[in-house]
Amino acid sequence: MNFSRAKIVFFRSLWTLFLCDIICYPMKISRRMLLALGLTIPSSGLKTKIFEQNAITFPLGSKIKVVSTWPFGISANARAWELLQNGSPALDAVEQGVRVTEADPEVTSVGYNGSLDRDGRLTLDACIMDHQGMCGSVAGLEHIMHPISVARAIMEKTPHVMLVGSGALDFAMSQGFPKENIITEDAIVRWRKWQQSQKAPPITPENHDTIGMLAIDSQGNLSGACTTSGLSYKLPGRVGDSPLIGPGLYVDNEIGAATATGVGEAIIRVVGSFLIVELMRQGMQPQEACKEAVRRIVKIHPKTHPQLQIGFIALRKDGEIGAFGMRKDEFSYSLTDSIHPKGIVIKPESWLG
Ligand code: SD4
Secondary structure, eight states: OOHHHHHHHHHHHHHHHHHHHHHHHHHTOOHHHHHHTTOOOOSSSHHHHHHHHOOOOOOTTSOOEEEEESTTHHHHHHHHHHHHHTTOOHHHHHHHHHHHHHTOTTOTTSSTTOOOOTTSOOOEEEEEEOTTSOEEEEEEEOSOSOHHHHHHHHHHHSSOSEEEHHHHHHHHHHTTOOOOOOOOHHHHHHHHHHHHHTSOOOOOTTTSOOEEEEEEOTTSOEEEEEEEOOSTTOOTTOOOSTTSBTTTEEEETTTEEEEEEEOHHHHHHTTHHHHHHHHHHTTOOHHHHHHHHHHHHHHHOTTTGGGOOEEEEEEETTSOEEEEESSTTTOOEEEEESSSTTOEEEOOOBTTO
């Protein structure tokens, strides 16, 4: 950059900051808020710095809420909501919330009675993340009813983030988690049926779901949890997005949180949940951020995306929610808050809508 160009950039930057302060100061909003409202500042490298310097501040206790993927999230939300209302931290709420789904035999894609892999084994994936950026994760965990609690124990009791397979099982047992048979007759019947037909079942919410849950507590802190049995009849050893911090779940207490459901391979390729949080950091609305993550999946899969079941949800620090799916009329999420204390199922827009 020559000297006069540098001078122009410098004075333009000063002018932008000056204008921004004139707008922001009387209204007591930060520059970051202004950006979050969709107003952008001319480029010169300033945008990132402004985000790093100003924290968004919100009234405490005014935004308690919980969102989770799919209609079965309603009963998980109910448990989380109970805890949030009692003033429990969001971390407890999301853990206890998704435990409801993990133990529910009606949900055949999470925890107990989950879907088996190609060889007839039930291998579970889960992760959890708190408002301090701490996280824990398990993949390919067998014989344990509540992988989400093992993920939390890894976060709190080890220096690690992720344990897999037999190591995860040994750790779980060392922490007193009972080794149980969580494969049901029903799961075996479904698996045998698949073996006979030897082709992948159609992708429907019945055979292909994860619960991802995001919550804000009375202190205004965010946490998230995600748990699944993964893709039905997957190759043994296959790991999807759900136990991966970044693709399946991400929480940044300054900005917001996001989680995902759907074909894990596609979600991993765009690091979906982290991407959404980072887009919100840059001022994108939660809904637009979720849509952009789907758009990037479409870009990578120009021909096959109509076959990909994908759903993202995002919860911004101020309580604003966003969601977006890939296939028409497929993805939905559950919201529980003071306006909907019994929970409501919402169908967001989709790419192929
Ligand atoms: C996975 N994301 O293992 C999970 C599965 C899922 O809706 O969410 N299906 O790829």
